[in-house]
Amino acid sequence: MPAQAKKPPPKDTFISHLLELRDRLLRSILAVLIVFLIAAPFANTLYEYFAAPLMAALPEGNTMISTEPHGPFFVPFKFAFAVAVAVAIPYLLYQLWGFVAPGLYVNEKRLVVPLMASSTLLFYLGIAFAYYLVFPIIFTFFASTAPEGVAVMTEINAYLSFALKLFFAFGIAFEVPIATVLLVKAGITTPERLAAKRPYIIVGAFVVGMMLTPPDIFSQTMLAVPVWVLFEFGVVMSRRIKPRNADATGDQQADAEDVSGEEFTEFDDEDMDGEFTAAEEELDKL
16 A cells, blocks of 8 residues: 655644744844954944044043943943944844735735835934934033033943933934824824824923933934924825725725626615515415
8 A cells, every 4th residue: 555645734834933933033143143243353443433422522631431340341342232233133124024024915015115124224314313413412511511520431331321222212213204104004093183283292202302311401302303303204204105994995895896796776665575575475385
């Protein structure tokens, strides 16, 4: 008796999805490690460039310090790793896209790719805005407010943590247009409703600026104003997006009109009585 051929395993199973997720996570980690290995030899140079806004704002003769024995060695490498993650973001998003793409509709795939590209660009723009415009102002402000007799000598690890938090805050804040478009696309709100809530958005932008930036009016305003401008840009772009509910309603109406090419007519009372009478006669025959 010939041996029965084994059935091939189903393609879309829970285990296959887990294996694909594992492979994409490993590729992402490997990409970050490769970029880190490239950046590691230049860790000190990268940190010097990273600390340049603070060094320029410090009083003459003041420098940064390290209060930990291993600080001068590990802190530059920590920043080099952060740079590696930031540089690898496009590839990380590509791996995420490759994992979720099979479950998306064609129209959703067309929207996701531009959103991923624009969100990455906006995140980088937020970091650049913080580094080149915000850092010089806030560090000059901090250095100028030091009491007499206090030497401003920032610890390198504390500066790294502070600056990375601001980078992340400005990078996320610059994603406002993406959030606006997604809310409209999901049918949660409309461009008109968002425009009507403009006063609350402006107040909220300044509140967020107050919470995420140091306590000075300059840095708060420099975060709040871009958030407001990007919100207006998001509202303009969302007017060109058709909500998902509208797409679904249009598809349902098209399907209803195309079913067998038939025309549907509404029954009146006489027609309904005739149908009931015919049904009773059929039951009597049974």
